[in-house]
Amino acid sequence: MQVQKATGRAFELYARACQQYPQHAGYPAAVVCMDHQVLYVFSQGACAGSYPVSTSRHGAGERENSYKTPRGVHCIAEKIGAEACFGEILEARKRTNVIAEIEPGKTSTRKDWITSRVLWLSGLEEGVNRGEGVDSHARYIYIHGTHEEGLIGQPASAGCIRMRNRDVMDLFDCLQVSSLVVISE
Numbered sequence: 001m002q003v004q005k006a007t008g009r010a011f012e013l014y015a016r017a018c019q020q021y022p023q024h025a026g027y028p029a030a031v032v033c034m035d036h037q038v039l040y041v042f043s044q045g046a047c048a049g050s051y052p053v054s055t056s057r058h059g060a061g062e063r064e065n066s067y068k069t070p071r072g073v074h075c076i077a078e079k080i081g082a083e084a085c086f087g088e089i090l091e092a093r094k095r096t097n098v099i100a101e102i103e104p105g106k107t108s109t110r111k112d113w114i115t116s117r118v119l120w121l122s123g124l125e126e127g128v129n130r131g132e133g134v135d136s137h138a139r140y141i142y143i144h145g146t147h148e149e150g151l152i153g154q155p156a157s158a159g160c161i162r163m164r165n166r167d168v169m170d171l172f173d174c175l176q177v178s179s180l181v182v183i184s185e
Contacts, residue, residue: 010040029180054162062134077122100147116145117172
């Protein structure tokens with residue numbers, strides 16, 4: 001019952017974003033529900049699947065330097081790392097040819113490696129997640145892989161949306177530049 005309720009809420013957020021931003025509505029989309037630490041994928045008006053994620057350990061928020069996950073409607077601005085290997089560390093959005101050791105346990109390594117793929121978000125809501133002091137793109141907010149896979153499913157990031165490497169590689173292949181990404185508490 002709880003899963004159906006969450007999926008229903010995610011679908012409502014997806015449908016509202018498609019109405020608000022019709023220029024992005026023709027692409028597969030994602031809805032991140034921070035309260036459940038789940039990312040839902042929508043394609044052709046239906047839920048096509050879901051993945052566990054990890055959002056910020058500092059909670060939700062849009063302010064620059066807050067290390068919080070920004071809410072609202074975003075789109076994919078850039079897709080980075082298409083040729084990267086599973087678990088490859090990306091620094092400054094460039095391949096390093098170094099493969100991270102995947103940490104399966106629940107302990108934080110105090111490193112925030114970005115691995116496998118990057119989906120760089122751009123906020124669409126002026127004054128909420130777009131513009132001075134709140135701009136998700138300028139804050140380098142990504143959906144990305146992590147070496148700390150054991151922490152997926154609980155808040156653990158510094159603002160981005162972390163995924164297991166295999167999952168982010170699948171999502172990368174599904175979403176397009178301009179795909180909507182809605183982030184909700």
